Amino acid sequence: MSNDIPTDATQNIEIPKLTLGQWLMQARQAKNLSVQEVALRTNRSAMQISELEADNLSSFGAPVLLRGMVRQYTKVVGADEAQALGLIPEQFKVTRQLNELGFKDSQVTTPKAVPMGKPWISQIWIVLLTTLVLALLAYWVFGARMFKDKDAAQKMSTANQIQIANPPAPAVTAPAVAPTPETTATPTATVPPVAEQTPASVVADAALGLKFKAAVWVEIKDAKGAVLVSGTQAANSEQNIKGELPLSVVIGDVTNVDMTWKGQPYDLKSATKGRGTVAKIERLE
Numbered sequence: 407m408s409n410d411i412p413t414d415a416t417q418n419i420e421i422p423k424l425t426l427g428q429w430l431m432q433a434r435q436a437k438n439l440s441v442q443e444v445a446l447r448t449n450r451s452a453m454q455i456s457e458l459e460a461d462n463l464s465s466f467g468a469p470v471l472l473r474g475m476v477r478q479y480t481k482v483v484g485a486d487e488a489q490a491l492g493l494i495p496e497q498f499k500v501t502r503q504l505n506e507l508g509f510k511d512s513q514v515t516t517p518k519a520v521p522m523g524k525p526w527i528s529q530i531w532i533v534l535l536t537t538l539v540l541a542l543l544a545y546w547v548f549g550a551r552m553f554k555d556k557d558a559a560q561k562m563s564t565a566n567q568i569q570i571a572n573p574p575a576p577a578v579t580a581p582a583v584a585p586t587p588e589t590t591a592t593p594t595a596t597v598p599p600v601a602e603q604t605p606a607s608v609v610a611d612a613a614l615g616l617k618f619k620a621a622v623w624v625e626i627k628d629a630k631g632a633v634l635v636s637g638t639q640a641a642n643s644e645q646n647i648k649g650e651l652p653l654s655v656v657i658g659d660v661t662n663v664d665m666t667w668k669g670q671p672y673d674l675k676s677a678t679k680g681r682g683t684v685a686k687i688e689r690l691e
Contacts, residue, residue, distance in 0.1 A: 426476070426493035427461035433485040434459075448478040455479075469498045614647040614655070614690070615666040623658035652691035660685045 424432070434444055441459075445452040457465045458475060466472040473491065480487045616624065618639045626635040628649035635645060641662075647653075657663050660674035660683050667690065677685035 424493070425461050426463070426490065426495070427459040429493055430476075430479055430483070430485065430490065431459045433480070433483040437483050439483060444479065444482050447482045448475075450475070450478070463495065463498050469494075472498055613651075613668045614645075614649075614653065616645040616647070616657075617664040618643050618645075618662060619664070620659070620662040622662050624663075625656045627654040629653070652689040653687075655685070655687040655690055657685045659683045 434441075441452050441455045444450075445455045448455070454466075454475070457463075458479065463472055466475055472494065476490050476494065477487055479485075480490045614626070616639070618641055620641045621638050623638045624635055624645070625633065625637075626647055626649070627633050629652055630650060632649075634647055634649045634653075639645065655677075657665070657674060660678060663674065665672045665674055674685040677687045679686075
């Protein structure tokens with residue numbers, strides 16, 4: 407018995423057709439690329455690449471987005487783009503709908519894949535711009551507050567200096583006035599002033615006058631022994647003497663002196679008493 411399969415039976419066997427995801431996976435594996443490498447080169451996530459290879463096409467939303475994804479994938483793995491687009495299930499094709507709307511298939515563009523090395527450049531620009539914006543916001547918020555606090559501190563310092571330079575005047579409190587009790591007017595007795603008694607020995611006016619015809623020595627003391635005049639008096643000079651009575655008078659030469667007492671001439675010769683021309687009056691009052 408022969409084991410050969412009949413020719414007509416061989417013609418009835420159908421070779422399983424690869425799905426879009428399976429076809430793309432084989433193309434990727436033929437290039438020895440990993441899912442992560444394809445994701446990086448297409449600027450897609452590894453999850454999207456895995457969803458495409460698993461034929462989970464509904465996760466891409468609009469058919470146009472799916473077509474763009476397939477085109478990027480085929481460029482990275484070097485597969486036939488037209489063949490890959492032909493494997494898209496009918497329900498995900500948009501060519502007929504686009505043609506009905508007046509668009510041609512060539513007019514449907516998809517985002518181009520970012521070459522290796524460019525994604526990190528765009529990320530750096532994003533980081534730099536974000537940092538710049540944050541720095542400007544921080545300066546605007548904290549810088550404005552700092553200037554405001556500084557301005558307030560300067561105003562407060564100026565106010566304190568003005569207050570120190572011109573201290574407020576202390577409040578003057580009027581003294582409390584005690585109520586004046588009602589009093590009955592009492593007549594005040596008038597005491598007549600007592601006349602000051604002057605001792606009999608005190609003389610108010612000059613009572614002793616001396617005129618010198620020549621130079622004569624004279625000494626005059628008052629009742630307390632105080633010397634009023636002492637020494638040689640010049641010729642043709644005069645002395646009017648005041649002092650507390652009784653006075654003590656000594657004149658060296660009575661012949662050259664004229665003396666008045668209380669306005670009246672006084673005889674000096676009577677006071678010499680055997681002393682020649684020297685007169686001595688112990689109590690003149």
